[in-house]
């Protein structure tokens with residue numbers, strides 16, 4: 355399949371979190387501490403483990419596993435509810451992200467479920483621009 359570069363009418367919700375390979379595949383941009391080896395997402399100027407400032411950017415794995423998840427019924431304004439919010443383990447990083455999965459079928463998911471990174475619309479801006487962000491979809 356492969357993920358495509360975002361379209362003309364789309365905008366990544368936050369700068370500097372998603373990169374695209376030459377083949378158009380999306381990846382998350384994190385950073386790795388050169389002193390203790392801890393990986394962080396999103397990238398930050400200071401390591402929260404050892405307080406080193408020696409960090410370099412890395413591309414995170416595109417596949418991971420669900421650590422935990424919850425169904426969100428009362429979301430942030432502009433986001434369609436219900437949706438599933440998951441903690442996903444990607445290599446050394448654990449991050450919160452929306453799952454592209456029917457919230458009514460949340461009972462079919464469990465911790466350890468394999469997921470892959472996708473980039474999809476999370477909401478529409480007032481001017482019609484589609485705001486896109488990273489999400490994960492279960493690999494079934």
Ligand SMILES: [Zn+2]
Nearest residue numbers: 387390401404
């Ligand atoms: Zn560190």
